[in-house]
Each structure stands twice: as C-alpha cells, then as structure tokens.
Amino acid sequence: MLVIRGDGGGSATAHFFSSESSINNFNMLKTEFDSLFASAGGHKIQPFNNRVDFERILAGSRTGLFVMSSWHYTQLATRAQWKPVLIGVHNQRTTQRHVISAGPAFRGLADLNSQTIASAGTLEFTMELLSEMIPPDHQDLLGTLRILIVPKDIDALLAVGFGVAGAAVTTESGVEKLGRINPRQREQLRQLAVGPERPLLIVAAPHRPDPATLDLIEVLLDMGTHEAGRQRLSMLGLDAWMPIGPEQSEELVE
Amino acid sequence: MIARPTRFFGMDARRRSDPVRRRAAAAAVALGLLAMTLHAPRDTRIGGVALAQVDGPGKILIVSSDRSVAKYAAVQAAFEASVGVPTVEVDVAATSEAQLRRMIARTDPDLIYCIGSNAYQAAADATRSKPILFSSAINWQRFPNRKQTRVIANELPVTAQLTLFRHFFPSVRRIGVVFSPAINRQWLEDAVRAGGEVGIEVVGSRVRRAGQVGDAVRELASGVDALWLTPDPVVLGSVEEARRYFNLAESAGVPVFAYSPAFIELGPVLVVGPDMATIGRQAAWVARDWENARDVSSPVGSEVTLNLKRVQRFRMDFNHDALDAVNHLIR
Numbered sequence: 375m376l377v378i379r380g381d382g383g384g385s386a387t388a389h390f391f392s393s394e395s396s397i398n399n400f401n402m403l404k405t406e407f408d409s410l411f412a413s414a415g416g417h418k419i420q421p422f423n424n425r426v427d428f429e430r431i432l433a434g435s436r437t438g439l440f441v442m443s444s445w446h447y448t449q450l451a452t453r454a455q456w457k458p459v460l461i462g463v464h465n466q467r468t469t470q471r472h473v474i475s476a477g478p479a480f481r482g483l484a485d486l487n488s489q490t491i492a493s494a495g496t497l498e499f500t501m502e503l504l505s506e507m508i509p510p511d512h513q514d515l516l517g518t519l520r521i522l523i524v525p526k527d528i529d530a531l532l533a534v535g536f537g538v539a540g541a542a543v544t545t546e547s548g549v550e551k552l553g554r555i556n557p558r559q560r561e562q563l564r565q566l567a568v569g570p571e572r573p574l575l576i577v578a579a580p581h582r583p584d585p586a587t588l589d590l591i592e593v594l595l596d597m598g599t600h601e602a603g604r605q606r607l608s609m610l611g612l613d614a615w616m617p618i619g620p621e622q623s624e625e626l627v628e
Numbered sequence: 629m630i631a632r633p634t635r636f637f638g639m640d641a642r643r644r645s646d647p648v649r650r651r652a653a654a655a656a657v658a659l660g661l662l663a664m665t666l667h668a669p670r671d672t673r674i675g676g677v678a679l680a681q682v683d684g685p686g687k688i689l690i691v692s693s694d695r696s697v698a699k700y701a702a703v704q705a706a707f708e709a710s711v712g713v714p715t716v717e718v719d720v721a722a723t724s725e726a727q728l729r730r731m732i733a734r735t736d737p738d739l740i741y742c743i744g745s746n747a748y749q750a751a752a753d754a755t756r757s758k759p760i761l762f763s764s765a766i767n768w769q770r771f772p773n774r775k776q777t778r779v780i781a782n783e784l785p786v787t788a789q790l791t792l793f794r795h796f797f798p799s800v801r802r803i804g805v806v807f808s809p810a811i812n813r814q815w816l817e818d819a820v821r822a823g824g825e826v827g828i829e830v831v832g833s834r835v836r837r838a839g840q841v842g843d844a845v846r847e848l849a850s851g852v853d854a855l856w857l858t859p860d861p862v863v864l865g866s867v868e869e870a871r872r873y874f875n876l877a878e879s880a881g882v883p884v885f886a887y888s889p890a891f892i893e894l895g896p897v898l899v900v901g902p903d904m905a906t907i908g909r910q911a912a913w914v915a916r917d918w919e920n921a922r923d924v925s926s927p928v929g930s931e932v933t934l935n936l937k938r939v940q941r942f943r944m945d946f947n948h949d950a951l952d953a954v955n956h957l958i959r
C-alpha cells in the first residue's frame with residue numbers, strides 16, 4: 375500500500391543513470407517519479423543521460439541515492455564511499471543474462487567479423503559485454519565491429535530482422551519478449567553466445583545515510599506493494615526493489 | 629566482476645571466463661585501435677571508442693532544413709558525434725540557393741548529408757555530381773531517382789510498428805487502415821503480411837479522394853479494435869483533414885495508432901515513430917561505408933508516446949510491462 379508520509383526528515387534525491395538502456399525517457403521518469411514521491415516524503419528523482427555528469431554529481435554528494443547498472447557500480451572509482459543497499463527484481467529474479475543474437479546466415483561468432491552490432495546499452499557497456507562473450511582467441515573481432523546504439527532491446531533485435539545489423543546484444547528477457555510478441559522474427563534469430571548472470575539495477579547509498587535518504591530507501595522498497603509504484607518500476611524494467619543480500623553486495627564491492 | 633563460465637555456441641565450450649585476461653585482451657585491442665587512430669589520417673572513433681576502421685569520406689557537408697527544429701538538431705548532433713570526420717554545416721532556412729552552391733564549391737565535400745526534405749531538394753538542385761545522403765524527409769519516395777544517393781527512410785518498418793502495437797496492446801487483433809491504393813497499395817500488402825507475424829489482422833479501406841475518408845473510417849470502425857493512421861497524402865491532405873480523421877474516430881469510439889508525434893495533440897492512443905538520434909547514428913555508418921551501404925535503409929530506433937488518458941477513455945487493456953519502452957507518457 376502507498377503510505378502517505380509527512381514531512382519528517384526532509385527530502386532526498388534518487389539520481390539515476392543506466393548504462394544498459396539508451397531510451398530517452400528522462401522527462402517522463404522525472405515527472406512520473408516526482409509525482410509519486412510528492413505524497414511520500416517529497417523526494418525527487420534526477421535522471422541523467424550521460425555517465426560523466428552522473429559521476430560528477432556522485433563524486434560531490436554525501437547524501438541521497440544513486441541508481442545505476444550493477445556493472446557501472448563496479449566501475450566506479452569512488453564506490454568505496456557508496457554501498458549497494460537495494461537491488462532490482464524482475465520476474466522474481468535479481469539477475470539477468472545478455473545474449474548475442476544474429477541473423478540466420480551467421481553460424482558462429484567468427485562470422486561477425488566487420489558486422490554491425492545493434493545494442494541498447496552504452497558503447498562502453500556493450501564493448502564490455504562483447505569482450506565477455508567473445509572467447510579470448512577471437513577478441514580481435516572486437517576491432518572489426520560497428521556498434522549501432524539503439525534505444526531499446528526490441529529495436530536492436532528487429533534491426534537484425536531488417537538487415538540493418540548482423541547481430542544484436544540484448545538481455546535474454548528481451549529475446550523472450552520478442553518471442554511472445556513476434557514469434558516469426560524471433561525464429562529468424564540464431565543465438566551465438568550467452569553471458570554470465572549479472573545483477574539488475576542497484577541502488578547505492580552513503581555508508582551513513584541521513585534520515586531523508588533512509589526514508590527514500592523505504593519509499594523505494596514500498597513501490598512494489600502498490601499499483602502506482604509498480605507502474606513507475608515498470609518504466610525501469612523492474613517489478614520491485616529488495617534489500618541487497620550480503621553475498622550479492624560482496625560480489626559488487628570486490 | 630562476477631566470474632562465471634559462459635557458453636560459446638559453435639566454439640570450445642570448455643573455456644571459462646577469466647575476467648583479468650578478458651580485460652587485458654580488451655584493453656590491448658582498445659590500445660591497439662587507439663594507436664591506429666592516432667596515426668591514422670582520419671579519426672575513426674565512434675562515440676569516443678575506436679572500433680571498425682573504414683575508409684570513409686574525408687569531409688562532409690551537413691545541410692539542414694532548419695537547425696532550429698529540435699528533431700533535425702537531434703539527428704545532426706548524433707551524426708556529428710558518431711561520424712568521426714570533419715563536417716561543415718549549412719542551414720537551408722538561412723541560406724539562398726546561390727549561397728549553397730558557393731558553399732559546396734568552396735568546401736568541396738566528399739559527401740553531402742541532408743536532413744529534411746528542403747535540405748535534400750536544395751542540395752540535389754545545387755549539385756549533380758556529389759554523393760548525397762538524406763534522412764528525415766517526409767514521403768521521400770516522391771523525389772526523383774538520383775545516382776549516388778542514399779536515404780534513411782522516415783517511417784519505421786511496418787513490422788516494427790505492428791510489433792510495438794502488439795507489445796503494448798496484446799488484445800488488439802484487428803486494425804483498420806484508410807489508404808489510397810495509388811500511393812500505398814504495396815504498403816498495405818506489406819502491412820497485412822507483417823500483421824500475420826504478430827497475430828494482427830490489418831484491414832484496409834480504399835479511398836481515392838479526401839471526401840471518401842469519412843465513410844471509410846465509419847465503415848472500418850465497427851469491425852476493428854483500432855485505426856492505424858499512416859502517411860497518406862489523400863487521407864492527410866491538410867491539417868483540417870487530419871483533425872477530421874481523429875474526430876471521426878472519436879465519434880466512432882475507436883482508438884487511433886499514429887506514426888508521428890506531430891499528431892499528439894489530436895489524441896492518438898499510441899504514437900510509434902523513428903528515434904531521431906538513432907537515425908543520425910545510422911546515417912554516420914552509411915556515410916563511413918558508402919560503397920557497401922544500401923540505397924534505402926529503414927530507421928531502426930523507435931520513439932513511443934503513450935496516452936494513458938486515451939487508453940482509459942477507450943478502456944483498453946495495455947501491457948504495463950511495456951512501459952520501459954515508452955519515451956513520453958501522457959496522463
């Protein structure tokens with residue numbers, strides 16, 4: 375249920391940047407989340423469309439929350455100052471895998487030489503995924519690839535079907551989703567590689583959060599219990615937040 | 629970094645991911661590419677990272693129909709960030725034909741990239757010999773064939789539109805389209821076939837004159853779950869005709885799916901159009917690999933506007949899980 379909170383300890387800001395999606399929905403996120411938070415502590419969300427600005431704000435902050443890709447968190451030079459507190463949940467899972475899907479003419483990864491690869495992630499994240507999924511003795515493929523950044527997974531997969539890209543790097547769930555919506559397009563895709571399980575989006579907080587930040591953490595946790603919150607979570611590709619477990623947290627901070 | 633085994637289809641599956649070795653390998657590749665970039669006569673970085681080395685043009689002239697128009701500016705910004713070669717820009721809205729001819733002669737570009745119909749028409753009139761790439765042009769098919777020309781189409785492929793319709797509204801099974809066969813007969817055939825892929829029956833109603841649109845909408849409305857507004861000069865000959873189309877649909881109680889955010893004020897439930905930044909990035913790759921590029925490329929990034937108020941008005945079931953694919957939400 376949505377708990378209407380009074381103005382007890384001030385408000386905090388959830389700063390958001392995802393390396394795993396390139397959809398330009400920042401205005402929508404701002405409007406939707408702020409309207410939800412208005413009656414739940416008056417907190418705010420601040421979406422970012424680039425990593426540099428996001429990290430600049432993070433480096434200069436001592437309060438609030440930072441919502442990001444788990445991969446991005448592991449890349450932060452300042453992550454020691456921020457601890458993961460929440461992890462995203464989707465379809466009752468807190469992890470996902472990425473896959474390389476190609477057109478029917480491609481029989482193996484070696485066929486990707488000089489091909490266009492569509493991806494919804496940032497260029498850096500996409501290169502990380504590719505270097506992970508392409509075996510060491512084929513890493514020279516990386517230098518031949520043309521990466522086309524598109525807004526969402528479904529765009530990347532359809533780009534293969536339209537012949538604009540030879541392959542796509544997407545989440546496994548993105549491929550499953552296409553299979554439900556357009557089985558014919560899905561059937562034409564050949565899976566060339568699967569990556570490891572990665573945690574979903576995480577929320578990082580200061581080691582000693584102030585009362586407003588603590589309240590915002592509770593508000594985020596509460597989102598999965600009511601329709602308005604779940605609707606906003608869907609905009610991030612999630613169903614809920616949950617407290618991050620010690621094992622997951624340990625893996626991220628290593 | 630979590631180290632777990634990965635599977636490589638068609639490759640030796642015994643390999644385990646070694647994060648240190650992979651990072652070193654990726655770093656070596658990146659450093660090697662960076663070295664090649666530093667010594668190469670042209671900057672081949674895409675988005676700041678050197679990837680594929682392609683012999684592209686040395687200089688590009690960007691001709692914009694109007695730099696002050698947000699969508700044209702978005703395309704241009706993405707193109708400039710991705711193409712990695714020097715560019716010179718011209719705004720046709722502030723440039724005469726003579727000035728454009730002089731600019732082309734003076735800069736002697738290897739390629740001219742035109743954003744918008746006016747830009748393309750102006751450039752095509754100004755030069756017969758320069759290769760031209762253009763995008764963001766409404767009804768681009770109306771332009772006469774020209775050698776050494778490539779285009780990024782302005783509408784998402786019908787398969788992409790129908791896939792997104794189905795993604796947002798799984799209950800929609802029958803969609804009506806008013807169309808003029810002289811212009812869109814082939815388009816409708818493609819749409820009917822693509823509809824079969826997603827389980828949507830596309831039903832067309834033909835018109836030859838604007839005056840027939842009202843009857844066509846009424847005829848379709850009783851038997852479809854939604855109307856699909858597509859670029860058709862007979863159906864959408866004027867702003868008034870567009871307004872009339874939406875009013876007719878409203879009166880008939882049928883929601884409309886539209887292809888362009890230009891119609892948002894008229895009340896479609898869903899707008900599915902091309903993403904401007906992706907068009908710019910696609911154009912960059914066409915420019916870099918001109919000889920191997922197709923004459924016509926489809927835009928592959930989508931931009932979606934969902935009007936929840938209209939969803940509620942028509943009591944439509946929509947897929948909440950699709951909200952992460954929405955760019956703009958109207959309540």
